Amino acid sequence: MLPLSHTSTQDKGNADLGPRSGFSFINCRRNAKLLAEGFQPPTPVRTGTSIVGIIYRDGVILGADTRATEGPMVSDKNCSKIHYLQNHIYCCGAGTAADTEMITLTTSSQLNLHQMSTKRLVPVVCASIMLRRTLFRYQGHIGAALVVGGVDRWGPQIYCNHSCGSNDKLPYAAMGSGTLAAMTVLEHGWKPDLDLEQGKQLVREAISAGVFNDLGSGSNIDLCVITKAGAKYLRTDTVASERGERQEKYCIKPNSTVVKATSVQNLLVASEHCYRVSLFPSCWKFYSEINLGDRSWPANTDPDEQPTTSASAKAAECQGKKKGNKK
Structure with missing residues (x-):
C-alpha cells in the first residue's frame, strides 16, 4: 500500500493538465472534421x-x-x-x-x-x-x-x-x-x-x-x-386521421385509358333546321327575341315544325343595316 505522500507518474501527468470539465467534447472535434471533409450528417427524427x-x-x-x-x-x-x-x-x-x-x-x-x-x-x-x-x-x-x-x-x-x-x-x-x-x-x-x-x-x-x-x-x-x-x-x-383504402386495382396498361362506365341513349330527331348565326354581336338580340317572343304557336303543335320566316327576315334586315352603315 502506497503512502499518502506518494504520487505516481500518471498522477503527476494528470496534475499538470489542470482542472478538467465534466464533459468530453472529443466527438465535437470529430464531427467538425467530418463536416470539413464533406460528410453530410443524418437528419434527426x-x-x-x-x-x-x-x-x-x-x-x-x-x-x-x-x-x-x-x-x-x-x-x-x-x-x-x-x-x-x-x-x-x-x-x-x-x-x-x-x-x-x-x-x-x-x-x-x-x-x-x-x-x-x-x-x-x-x-x-x-x-x-x-x-x-x-x-x-x-x-x-x-x-x-x-x-x-x-x-x-x-x-x-x-x-x-x-x-x-x-x-x-x-x-x-x-x-x-x-x-x-x-x-x-x-x-x-x-x-x-x-x-x-x-x-x-x-x-x-x-x-x-x-x-x-x-x-x-x-x-x-x-x-x-x-x-x-x-x-x-x-x-x-x-x-384522428384514418388511412384511405383502395377500392379497386389501378393497374392500367401503357397507352390506354380505363373505361369507368358506358351508357348508350337513343335520340329521337323530330325535325332539323339550319340557322346561320350572324357574326355581329348587335344581331344576337334578334335571335333572343325570336326564341322568346316570335314563336307563339297554337296549342298541340310542334314549335320546330313552324316556319321561321320572321327569323330570316330580321337577320336580313340586320345585315342590310350593317352594310348601310359601312357605306
Missing part, C-alpha cells in the same frame, strides 16, 4: 407535434398525437409522446425525439432519488424545475419542448417548459408545431369547472385541430388522465 395539457375539475388531462417525422417523411405513425416521470406526474414532449426520451428518463431517475431522500411525494413543481435547469444549461441545444402535468397536495398543476429553459404555470397549455390551431380551441372551450368527459373532448378537439392544420402532426390521439388516485394512460384513445 423530430416529433413535429401537437401536445396539449389542461386542468379540469378533478385533475389534469394530457394529450398528444402519435406521428414522428424525419424531414419530409413520416418515420413512425404510432410514436408515444406522453412520458412517465412519477406515478402522479407525466410529461408530453415535442421536438427531437431522442432528446425528449433521454431528458425524461434522466429526470425520472432524479425524481426517484429525490423521493427516496425526502421520504415524501415529489411535488410537480420539482419536476418542472429539474427539467428547466437541464434545458437552460444547454441553452437550447436540447431540442425538447415539454408540458408537465400532475396532481400533488397543492392540487392539479400544468407547467410549460420551453427548450431555452423558461417555463410557465398555466391552466392550459399547447406546444409543438400545431400550437396555434390547438390553442385557438383551448381558448374558446376551456372553463375552470370542466368535468372529465368535457375535458377529454376538449383535448381531443385541440389535438385534432393541430393534426388537420399541421403536416407534422397526425395519426392517433393519446390521452393521460391524472387524479389524486393515480394516472390512467389511454393509448390510442382516438384515431
Whole structure:
C-alpha cells in the first residue's frame, strides 16, 4: 500500500493538465472534421407535434398525437409522446425525439432519488424545475419542448417548459408545431369547472385541430388522465386521421385509358333546321327575341315544325343595316 505522500507518474501527468470539465467534447472535434471533409450528417427524427395539457375539475388531462417525422417523411405513425416521470406526474414532449426520451428518463431517475431522500411525494413543481435547469444549461441545444402535468397536495398543476429553459404555470397549455390551431380551441372551450368527459373532448378537439392544420402532426390521439388516485394512460384513445383504402386495382396498361362506365341513349330527331348565326354581336338580340317572343304557336303543335320566316327576315334586315352603315 502506497503512502499518502506518494504520487505516481500518471498522477503527476494528470496534475499538470489542470482542472478538467465534466464533459468530453472529443466527438465535437470529430464531427467538425467530418463536416470539413464533406460528410453530410443524418437528419434527426423530430416529433413535429401537437401536445396539449389542461386542468379540469378533478385533475389534469394530457394529450398528444402519435406521428414522428424525419424531414419530409413520416418515420413512425404510432410514436408515444406522453412520458412517465412519477406515478402522479407525466410529461408530453415535442421536438427531437431522442432528446425528449433521454431528458425524461434522466429526470425520472432524479425524481426517484429525490423521493427516496425526502421520504415524501415529489411535488410537480420539482419536476418542472429539474427539467428547466437541464434545458437552460444547454441553452437550447436540447431540442425538447415539454408540458408537465400532475396532481400533488397543492392540487392539479400544468407547467410549460420551453427548450431555452423558461417555463410557465398555466391552466392550459399547447406546444409543438400545431400550437396555434390547438390553442385557438383551448381558448374558446376551456372553463375552470370542466368535468372529465368535457375535458377529454376538449383535448381531443385541440389535438385534432393541430393534426388537420399541421403536416407534422397526425395519426392517433393519446390521452393521460391524472387524479389524486393515480394516472390512467389511454393509448390510442382516438384515431384522428384514418388511412384511405383502395377500392379497386389501378393497374392500367401503357397507352390506354380505363373505361369507368358506358351508357348508350337513343335520340329521337323530330325535325332539323339550319340557322346561320350572324357574326355581329348587335344581331344576337334578334335571335333572343325570336326564341322568346316570335314563336307563339297554337296549342298541340310542334314549335320546330313552324316556319321561321320572321327569323330570316330580321337577320336580313340586320345585315342590310350593317352594310348601310359601312357605306
